[in-house]
Amino acid sequence: MIIYNETLSIDDSIHDEWLVWIKEHIPQVLATGKFEKATLTKVLVDEEMGGQTYSIQYRSYSREALDAYYREDADRLRRLGMEKFADKMLAFRTELQIEDEYTVSFK
Template sequence: MLIYNTTFQVDDAVHDNFLIWIKESYIPEVQKHGTLKAPRICRILSHRDEGSSYSLQWEVESSGLLHRWHMEQGVRLNDELKKIFKDKVVGFPTLMEIVE
């Protein structure tokens, strides 16, 4: 099992709207695809001078399935994120393997 994590840096000006969008639009849309499972949103508590950081984690069975999801849905959703929030939200993905 793998964990697909996206860390988002969110500008204070769009913070509330970002959380609404991620919970009410993004996560339900991803769940419709059925590839990524068990979403978890975590606030990152590391010290930051401005904005907030969040980690959105999903379980996925393989990197091949993740790649298929990315091509079929992920690119479109990332474009939507950029269209809505412009440079006020920046995300970067990390793929992790569960060791224990």
């Protein structure tokens, strides 16, 4: 499984509006059918330049599903955020491959 991770730095001036928007945007990304779930997290560090940072981790069904997302959906969905928030939002994206997962089991 591959995680498609977006890390976003959000200017304080648009933070509240962006947070409402991203909670509508994530279901749109999931509606492409290329991901099984998404997790929105806030990065808990004080940014030197101000603003707030978030990470969204989308779990893809497969490498092929992620590649299909890039071909069929990514440009359109990315453009929505860039048109709305322009220079008040900085994003970078990474791919993470899950090697193994562990859980704690209490008995």
